[in-house]
Amino acid sequence: MELLVRARRTVTDRGEGPASVAVEGGRIVRVGGFDDPVGADEVVELGEEVVLLPGLVDSHVHVNEPGHDTWEGFASATRAAAAGGITTLVDMPLDSVPVTVDPAALAAKRAAATGQCFVDVGFWGGVVPGGTAHLPALREAGVLGFKCFLSDSGSPDFPPLSRRQLLETLRVLRELDAVLLVHAESERELSAAPPARGRRYADFLASRPPQAELAAVAAVLDAARATGARVHIVHLSTARALPLIAAARREGVRVTAETCPHYLTLAAELVPDGATEYACCPPVREAANQDGLWAGLADGTLDLVVSDHSPCAAGLKHLDTGDFGAAWGGISSLQLALPLVWTQARRRGFRLPEVATWMASSPARLAGLSAKGRIAPGYDADLCVFAPDDTFTVRPETLHHRQPVTPYAGRTLHGVVRRTWLRGREVDFRYPAGGLLTAEATAERHESDNQNPGGNR
Ligand SMILES: [Zn+2]
Secondary structure: OOEEEEEEEEEEOOEEEEEEEEEEOOEEEEEEOOOOOOOOOEEEEEOOOOEEEEOEEEEEEOOOOOOOOOOOOHHHHHHHHHHOOEEEEEEOOOOOOOOOOOHHHHHHHHHHHOOOOOOEEEEOEEOOOOOHHHHHHHHHOOOOOEEEEOOOOOOOOOOOOOHHHHHHHHHHHHHHOOOEEEEOOOHHHHHHOOOOOOOOHHHHHHHOOHHHHHHHHHHHHHHHHHHOOOEEEOOOOOHHHHHHHHHHHHOOOOEEEEEOHHHHHOOHHHOOOOOHHHOOOOOOOOHHHHHHHHHHHHOOOOOEEOOOEOOOOHHHHOOOOOOOOOOOOOEOOOOOHHHHHHHHHHHOOOOHHHHHHHHHHHHHHHOOOOOOOOOOOOOEOOEEEEEEEEEEEOOHHHOOOOOOOOOOOOOEEEEEEEEEEEOOEEOOOOOOOOOOHHHHHHHHHHHHHHOOHHHOO
């Protein structure tokens, strides 16, 4: 064997327990007892204080390169991922130039990524009006599935689909046996809401009401029901949509859904006015809603938790004016997703095997990555050593994200990623990170707001 990891606490499909994981040729070839006599070139023995997790799979990441590589890029994003225990990420098809809506654009993405990735990377393809002709070729070229919007994406080169176009797309994707990821906010409901402007978070929240998500989720479920195609609701924010999704699934509609660390750990009541680092779409809602999302994870209506890491140039956040109407919607959390989720999950009585399901095996299944997300024979030897009881305080300058603007600055979190292996090889992510002054200023501004990390319920 090339590598043998003996861990007193290993997360497998059977839960958490002692095991030895043998690796050959980058794959897990055997999962046996802790003391099983297995020879290997390198033997790693882990103590009681750490847990061996499957490398996480983050199926919702905006890498932005090519085109916006000052926002984020493959080198910085994948290093941040490795530092956060994520060994596979799937890149979203918008916010780069070109957007990934045809095979030439996918080739440009791949060329940009080549030679600079610390972890494995896959790609979603984009569907825009008039783009269905490209879908078979994109699928053939290797995209893992497709993504569309039902409301303004914020990018003029990635317009939303109409209901008719959504149906047409799903008919094509059913034939290709490919999943459609949908940003589910209804343009009609958003237009009917008061427009976002100014520094008050309450006004921003009112501009993107739960009704916008409810109407769009209902439309997606109708379209999935009518076509038999597979759909996935990305970044669900309102817990009020959960009964719709659960009911559709009971009647056989092929639907899955995800939520994100920010919806699970931040609460509208605690967002300071003018703090545009909290701006994202759909928005972070009230604490009572957050409880509903955790209940959705507990009962399985929500399948997975992914970062929706969505950076931008620091200026686009308008941190200086704090105008939510002007600020880029997106929160970066690639490196922090696991400790953010774990900090809340442990408080709510969940254990690491459940977190591994939400953040490794379920996203791998969504993306059709059959060798990822589990510690089991035949799977890639993607592993993460996690110290669940260790704590750290988020300091933006320690993040590998290219733009370390974060609403989590100053927060104390549980869970430190100590080591990460990708296909049997340890990833050296401990490269000194260059912090940007803009983020430090942000950290100072909100240090006082975040002094009570346990209070965000
Ligand atoms: Zn996104």
